[in-house]
Amino acid sequence: MSVSAPTAPAPAPAAAPAPVGTPLPADLPKPPGLTWRVESREPVGYDVSIVRGLLNPVNPVLARACGADGRTPARCLVVIDDKVDALYGERLRGYLETWRIDASFKVLPGDESAKELASAVEVTEAMTAMGLLRRTEKILAVGGGVVLDIAGFAASLYRRGVPYIRVPTTLLGQVDAGVGVKTGVNHGHHKNRLGTYYAPETALIDPEFLATVEPRHITNGMAEIIKMALVKDAALFRLLESTAAHSTPRSLAASGPAATEVISRAIAGMLDELEPNLWERVLERSVDYGHTFSPSLELRADPPLLHGEAVAVDMAICVALAHLRGLLGAEDTDRALRLMHTTGLPLTHPVFTPDLLEEALRDAVKHRDGLQRVPLTDGIGRVRFVNDLTRGELERALEFVHHRAAALRDPAAEERAAEDDLVAVAS
Template sequence: MSSEAAATAAIPSAPFDMPRPPGLSWYVQAHHHVGYEVNITRNLLSPSNPTLARACGGDGRPGTRCLVVVDSTVDGLYGARLRDYFAAKGIEPHWLTVPGDEDSKDLDHVVRVTEAMTDMGILRRTEKVVAVGGGVLLDVVGMAASLYRRGVPYIRVPTTLLGQVDAGVGVKTGVNQDRHKNRLGTYFAPQTALIDTAFLRTIDPRHVANGLAEIIKMALVKDAVLFGLLERTAAGLTPDVLADCAPAVGEMISRAIAGMLDELEPNLWESVLERSVDYGHTFSPSLELRADPPLLHGEAVAVDMAVCLALAHNRGLLTRADADRGLALLRATGLPVTDPVFTADLLESALRDAVKHRDGLQRVPLTDAIGSVVFVNDITRDELGRALSYVHSYAERAAAPGAAALSTLSGAP
């Protein structure tokens, strides 16, 4: 028996129905059950659709209340329909609008949401908080829900593509601190995440690319079929196409969500720090909050992924053809692959910070084939510089007149 197993076996384990004996030392153990749903639905705000009302505990039951926290932009677009929906279902909403931009991702806005809970007098278990907006709002509201009375139930209604395939389906919440992305946060699962692609009709085209970055990530690390689907459809993905959810779009979103959940579920609390879903998230946290002009989250992730594709190729893990396919797909969706702020110095600094986050090792996921990853712990500054050079060289080649780098990326869903 190993020393660790022997130490564990030596710990007394009394039955739960037996009183603990008096003493000077006790061992306490508990298991935290987590269960939540992620549901794709259509016409979520139609009074004929009971999904949201049921999630709130209503759908005909009198006296149902909820706190609705809405991104201020989303409120202008959908606030009237949300209010009409709750009125039709006999649910009394208490309303709070907050900005959904990155500058609002801070503790002040978390506290503001908790104050709205106090003003409402929300019941700790039976009344829900409903978060309607993009990833920033979902993170802020989720963190507030986790802190208020040490946890009140909440529902996520993501209204951006990134929110629907990434921020809205996991259990992490978080806010920024100084120039540190998501430095403060908690793990707190929603009761349910309700995904309706109809919301995507009103997003800015830039936010299509922003969300596609996280889908491309899942394709590169886990799903070669999804990668091929993206190559065939990326050039034609507009807000209207996404909202209409043709079969190819539905498969793309479904595969991305399923892949993300498949990776998250066995490791919700990140007890294992080698996480394939960290692909594109080693260097991007340092870039995202320093770029000028500012980058969206997915744009920073795309620049990170471009560097990682080059690192993998330069190490002999990935063929040049596949590295260039990855870079071409990023460019075809309108995502950047370079940024002036991304220097070798910043990459090295970002890697040092990632090592702290990953408990002393780099644990950098790199593709060893499209749809597969390995983890490395020995990336050097020289490698980072050569990776940057590769990406810049590719970008110059792709932008040259008559370049055929994007020739395989055409068509529409």
């Protein structure tokens, strides 16, 4: 069969332009319009699971998440925290090999100072270098909140989004950074100023990673757990009162019932709050508790404060604000501050002055679209939002916390002062 080129029709002679003002012929097709509206919705679904023994070669969960079945070769890009790589890299490589997953590794430093745009760009370059397939090959992010936020941010940017899996390895990662949909990097003096909402395919939480986390970073994660207890879960608060002082990396990593309950209650509470408002359309968010003043503090403190430590200093102010407004009784106020203190969290920081608090609140107002929307505890386990905090209140709250923190640090001095007061009154 031969195919011949169609003969082109002879060009029509150019019509003379119609004089201006000539009416349009009635049989012209209707124009398609000048304004279009497009509406679309994308369902978001991902699993968060606590899975012990994630790196045990007989455990298929991680391999399945990477799309491997152990028979057909698969590939992935592992974006991993440098300390986690040093501690668990060999086991992870052995695991991936067992499951016939050909993995490229991109090792990144953890810690806040590494959380910058350049790191995310480096991750996208690693994707290019390995020739990542856009849908079937995944990013496996393993590390603390910093590496998870960077890897998730890079995954959301690369070809406008490639799938990724989160394996959080710090306490803060396991109860907070690893379970939501936010990604991001710091920019200028601002925390997470560049970021996206981008859900992982799955988040796999293995508390066994916590065994090697430095105690200060465990305390850091406890701050977010205390937050969930204060805003949502009075039973978790009581559980923390009886366990928090003895929470060590090893006790949390072990499969004891109290540790498992603390972690799972914290995750459940967090997801319960996040799920109906994943894109933060509603800006009154109880999980923002402790996150009003802390973003301005975290990057300014020198030596730097960890995220959870800055959150604790913020929560202490908010506990005082609630107390001074009559929302939190004296006993519950004392319990809240005492729990943070016995956990090893700071309640005060010299950078936190009334001026900085005011400035931080102004920034929070921008972030919260024009209103303060500050969550305050309304009894332990509940919140209410306020929009009318004044500088005077901030000053009084700061003074209150300084006084209580000094008493918690040195109860004997507090008792002596009380006795002196009594003597002064009696004489």
